[in-house]
Amino acid sequence: MFAQIPRPLQFAESMLERFAALSVLRTPSALSSALVEACAQLSDCTLSQLYLLDVTQTRLSLCAQWYQGQLQMPESVSVSSDYSDMHLLQYCLCQNRPLLMNNLDADLHSTAFLPDGDQPWGSLLCLPLTDEQQHVRGLLVTASRTPGELGQMDEALLMLGNFAVAQMQLLGRPRQLAEPAAVATQISAPSREHFGLIGESAGMKQVYSLISKVLHNPVTVLITGETGTGKELVARAIHDFGLRRSKAFIALNCAAMPENLLESELFGYRKGAFSGADRDHKGLFDAADGGTLFLDEIGDMPLLLQAKLLRVLQEGELRPLGSNETHKVDVRVVTATHHQLLEQVQAGLFREDLFYRLTHFPIHLPPLRERGEDILLLAREFVEAACSFLQREQCRWSDAALEQLASHEFPGNVRELKGLIARALLLCDGNLLLPEHFNLPGSPNNEGQLSLRERMERVERNLLVDCLRKNQGNQTSAATELGLPRRTLLYRMQRLNICPAELKASRGKNNA
Ligand SMILES: Nc1ncnc2c1ncn2[C@@H]1O[C@H](COP(=O)(O)OP(=O)(O)OP(=O)(O)O)[C@@H](O)[C@H]1O
Numbered sequence: 001m002f003a004q005i006p007r008p009l010q011f012a013e014s015m016l017e018r019f020a021a022l023s024v025l026r027t028p029s030a031l032s033s034a035l036v037e038a039c040a041q042l043s044d045c046t047l048s049q050l051y052l053l054d055v056t057q058t059r060l061s062l063c064a065q066w067y068q069g070q071l072q073m074p075e076s077v078s079v080s081s082d083y084s085d086m087h088l089l090q091y092c093l094c095q096n097r098p099l100l101m102n103n104l105d106a107d108l109h110s111t112a113f114l115p116d117g118d119q120p121w122g123s124l125l126c127l128p129l130t131d132e133q134q135h136v137r138g139l140l141v142t143a144s145r146t147p148g149e150l151g152q153m154d155e156a157l158l159m160l161g162n163f164a165v166a167q168m169q170l171l172g173r174p175r176q177l178a179e180p181a182a183v184a185t186q187i188s189a190p191s192r193e194h195f196g197l198i199g200e201s202a203g204m205k206q207v208y209s210l211i212s213k214v215l216h217n218p219v220t221v222l223i224t225g226e227t228g229t230g231k232e233l234v235a236r237a238i239h240d241f242g243l244r245r246s247k248a249f250i251a252l253n254c255a256a257m258p259e260n261l262l263e264s265e266l267f268g269y270r271k272g273a274f275s276g277a278d279r280d281h282k283g284l285f286d287a288a289d290g291g292t293l294f295l296d297e298i299g300d301m302p303l304l305l306q307a308k309l310l311r312v313l314q315e316g317e318l319r320p321l322g323s324n325e326t327h328k329v330d331v332r333v334v335t336a337t338h339h340q341l342l343e344q345v346q347a348g349l350f351r352e353d354l355f356y357r358l359t360h361f362p363i364h365l366p367p368l369r370e371r372g373e374d375i376l377l378l379a380r381e382f383v384e385a386a387c388s389f390l391q392r393e394q395c396r397w398s399d400a401a402l403e404q405l406a407s408h409e410f411p412g413n414v415r416e417l418k419g420l421i422a423r424a425l426l427l428c429d430g431n432l433l434l435p436e437h438f439n440l441p442g443s444p445n446n447e448g449q450l451s452l453r454e455r456m457e458r459v460e461r462n463l464l465v466d467c468l469r470k471n472q473g474n475q476t477s478a479a480t481e482l483g484l485p486r487r488t489l490l491y492r493m494q495r496l497n498i499c500p501a502e503l504k505a506s507r508g509k510n511n512a
Pocket residue numbers: 056057196197198199225226227228229230231232233234296338414415418
């Protein structure tokens with residue numbers, strides 16, 4: 001690791017000191033500050049920045065910055081959600097790959113995320129920081145005004161950054177264990193049986209069963225479902241719980257790139273393949289060799305590339321742009337789309353042969369409106385995870401807030417629910433979640449088509465299922481908690497078509 005570094009022994013000693021210093025820090029902000037200071041000093045760079053993803057994993061914020069020998073703790077500056085002027089950060093985050101630019105050209109790449117100055121920035125190293133499960137948690141950036149060889153220390157800085165992230169996560173745990181009242185609300189480890197996904201509805205159980213069938217079978221999988229239903233999460237689960245988990249998982253959104261860029265990103269190119277190709281470049285298929293390549297929005301892949309993809313799927317070999325030779329790759333391909341692919345085939349937008357190749361093993365994710373009983377389960381888990389991440393006392397639920405969530409339609413599916421919860425936690429000053437923290441409008445969508453009675457029944461059903469789950473299917477305890485005679489509960493369960501057998505298998509969750 002230190003072979004390329006000028007004074008390796010001295011560098012190794014400094015690294016050890018930094019690890020030791022980080023290991024005794026007890027707050028995330030102290031860890032962030034010490035990390036950026038260490039990275040700037042070890043790399044001899046003017047600037048080091050730490051960006052972390054929020055609990056919803058959708059917003060990236062600058063948490064600490066070391067610039068010109070001084071620590072700066074920005075007031076939680078969030079990167080805009082479309083990453084305008086921050087494509088270098090977006091690339092590194094989405095590809096989960098380090099980005100090294102020894103000769104940074106500000107005309108080619110926007111560096112708006114770096115502080116202004118008289119001189120332009122000359123070199124940049126951007127490293128994705130990951131947790132134990134290899135999920136990206138943030139980015140560590142170091143930059144210098146002069147062009148240089150930042151690549152020599154990328155491994156060392158990455159280790160230090162990942163260590164700091166792991167420490168931040170660990171810090172949340174002891175506090176929970178130390179507080180007796182919180183013991184009951186510890187986050188349950190993602191269940192193996194559910195592959196880290198949340199949901200007990202029949203639709204989700206079917207998804208778990210399908211995932212288990214493909215874990216050890218290299219068949220190409222097509223995941224379908226509306227936006228925000230968890231397609232990428234399922235793709236990751238297939239990778240994380242399968243035999244390829246020690247190798248790379250690479251995700252690419254086929255709708256997000258123009259055709260020629262998509263082709264060179266996927267298949268790579270040889271020096272001279274086109275103007276500007278001044279060196280060989282490995283594509284994502286090569287980067288994912290031995291692992292998994294997740295092609296999101298496959299329905300938006302241009303027809304020409306569809307033919308090339310089909311060849312890789314059939315022959316297991318690819319030919320980079322500008323090369324006459326093919327080479328073998330061993331990549332599991334998982335695809336996803338929110339389109340009706342068959343309709344696209346009929347409209348001539350999607351190749352029929354590729355369609356049949358991809359649909360060998362489809363997994364459909366049901367929208368949240370078809371698994372209403374999962375809403376409260378997801379909501380509780382998200383709140384627990386978020387409180388733990390933010391290291392704040394676990395929040396309790398008011399009945400009114402639960403009722404409001406149970407009756408709301410979620411057009412944006414789980415992503416929308418997760419976002420609502422993150423916002424509610426910010427608005428909630430105490431530790432009791434109330435309806436005003438959610439501020440949901442009157443339920444739109446098909447609510448209008450349901451009668452008042454049907455709407456009431458839906459709310460009641462969700463609440464009963466939720467309470468029964470919390471009590472591990474025990475009807476006597478659930479009836480006591482609901483303040484109902486057991487016979488009335490049984491009668492309501494029968495009327496609302498709630499099957500007791502389904503509820504016993506569920507995990508018990510705590511609430512208010
Ligand atoms: N069953 C689930 N359990 C836990 N979290 C979930 C579940 N389903 C979705 N999520 C969360 O909802 C968010 C959206 O999920 P994901 O990105 O996988 O959806 P998607 O279907 O791939 O969306 P898109 O179509 O926009 O690409 C993520 O934060 C994910 O962690």
